Amino acid sequence: MKYISTRGRAPELSFEEAMLSGLARDGGLYVPAEIPQMSRADIAALAGLSYEESAFRVMRPFVGDSFTDESFGDIIARAYAGFGHGARAPLVQLAPNHFLLELFHGPTLAFKDFAMQLIGQLFEDALKRRGERVTIVGATSGDTGSAAIEAFRGLDAVDVFILFPYGRVSEVQRRQMTTPAEANVHALAVDGNFDDCQARLKDMFNHFDFRDAVRLAGVNSINWARVLAQVVYYFSSAVSLGAPDRKVSFTVPTGNFGDIFAGYIAKRMGLPIDRLVIATNQNDILHRCLSSGDYRKGDVHASISPSMDIEVSSNFERALFDAYDRDGNAIGQLMDELGQGGFNVSQGALQRLREHFDSGRASEAETLATIAAARKTMGELLCPHSAVGVKVAEEHRDPATPMITLATAHPAKFPDAVEKASGQRPGLPQRMADLYERAERVTRVPNDLAALETHIREKIAS
Ligand SMILES: Cc1ncc(COP(=O)(O)O)c(C=O)c1O
Numbered sequence: 001m002k003y004i005s006t007r008g009r010a011p012e013l014s015f016e017e018a019m020l021s022g023l024a025r026d027g028g029l030y031v032p033a034e035i036p037q038m039s040r041a042d043i044a045a046l047a048g049l050s051y052e053e054s055a056f057r058v059m060r061p062f063v064g065d066s067f068t069d070e071s072f073g074d075i076i077a078r079a080y081a082g083f084g085h086g087a088r089a090p091l092v093q094l095a096p097n098h099f100l101l102e103l104f105h106g107p108t109l110a111f112k113d114f115a116m117q118l119i120g121q122l123f124e125d126a127l128k129r130r131g132e133r134v135t136i137v138g139a140t141s142g143d144t145g146s147a148a149i150e151a152f153r154g155l156d157a158v159d160v161f162i163l164f165p166y167g168r169v170s171e172v173q174r175r176q177m178t179t180p181a182e183a184n185v186h187a188l189a190v191d192g193n194f195d196d197c198q199a200r201l202k203d204m205f206n207h208f209d210f211r212d213a214v215r216l217a218g219v220n221s222i223n224w225a226r227v228l229a230q231v232v233y234y235f236s237s238a239v240s241l242g243a244p245d246r247k248v249s250f251t252v253p254t255g256n257f258g259d260i261f262a263g264y265i266a267k268r269m270g271l272p273i274d275r276l277v278i279a280t281n282q283n284d285i286l287h288r289c290l291s292s293g294d295y296r297k298g299d300v301h302a303s304i305s306p307s308m309d310i311e312v313s314s315n316f317e318r319a320l321f322d323a324y325d326r327d328g329n330a331i332g333q334l335m336d337e338l339g340q341g342g343f344n345v346s347q348g349a350l351q352r353l354r355e356h357f358d359s360g361r362a363s364e365a366e367t368l369a370t371i372a373a374a375r376k377t378m379g380e381l382l383c384p385h386s387a388v389g390v391k392v393a394e395e396h397r398d399p400a401t402p403m404i405t406l407a408t409a410h411p412a413k414f415p416d417a418v419e420k421a422s423g424q425r426p427g428l429p430q431r432m433a434d435l436y437e438r439a440e441r442v443t444r445v446p447n448d449l450a451a452l453e454t455h456i457r458e459k460i461a462s
């Protein structure tokens, strides 16, 4: 299995090389050269398997000979052992033919744990074998950072630096990043928004002197392994509702487009998915683009679903790559135009995107009303991101096809918004009960590439 860049000008890499490299050296994102297929029989055979067994079968063809069957199986087992639910990703029914896929039973209470727990183990295994160490730099709007820190804290071969937007994450998210005491963890509060953090991260990858000197690695969804791990729960949930004999649709609260892109990959592998619905908050570049074809950056507005306060959706590049028939030059040109503010998607490419994706948007008031309604009618407490999903799903669902909405975070990560909407303040699980008492360790940094690079170089030298 080989991986190629969406910009077409970087070397082809194996799974392990792509995982350890992060961004391609031409600025693009790695994708598999070919998408492995699962037949109807392969999909039907997932019924009744544990999450871990399904994960092995779905991901194995993408991994090639980077890991043996035995070590890959052991890694998967270790990755999900700490989850607080036996099913790992349980489905609960919200309404007739509308289901919620609970993805928040991992150690940091968000869907990011599904991928991050796995790649923590994959990195550790690969780096030990190679005798290498890396510097991970991640950008977060709140959940990727806490999941990455949890997965990599205390590992000998890794320093992890997380850039988060100062004042724009919830208190629980911030404390999850600033309270771990391990010396290899560095939380950096950036004077900017998430798009600034992600842009500086990509600048670091494109600054080869720095990249090579610190042996930079990435665990954002820039990293293909992140996307791959998220493909699994599309299969496990669809199969539990009758796939491959019954089609299902998914609605996905969307920011950086990694999670819904994983659903698209599941569909391309053969999973019978009818619609993939992009649900955005008021930062709605993706909804505007799917509606009009114009992908143009707007200002980022702070919302009650802060993890989706994103206007430049990194993984959309991967979807565009397919929509433009895998023409790396065309994608390079579009990304240059994005640097100047935005671009128009061609009619043909837009049509191809619309063959798979629908989109919708939830305002702040609609999000609060959805949390209140779900609490009242179903007794279900939704986090604001999941509520954005439920609101948009209700508008898009076809009564004949089961709709699965991804519940991407635990409500206790956003207690203020949830209490405001529902009157109920969700509590953290017992193991995190002292989070508010733990000492915080964080460095405030400017939104400036040179300052960030100097800080990182100094820290890893000390
Ligand atoms: C809770 C939550 N929901 C939804 C999203 C959006 O996911 P993606 O960026 O993969 O589109 C994020 C951030 O990624 C998140 O943290």
Ligand SMILES: N[C@@H](CCOP(=O)(O)O)C(=O)O
Residues within 6 Å of the ligand: 139, 140, 141, 142, 143, 144, 145, 219, 220, 221, 222, 255, 256, 258, 307, 308, 314
């Ligand atoms: N919402 C994310 C943003 C980064 O997303 P990623 O999937 O690209 O790592 C977050 O919580 O940090």
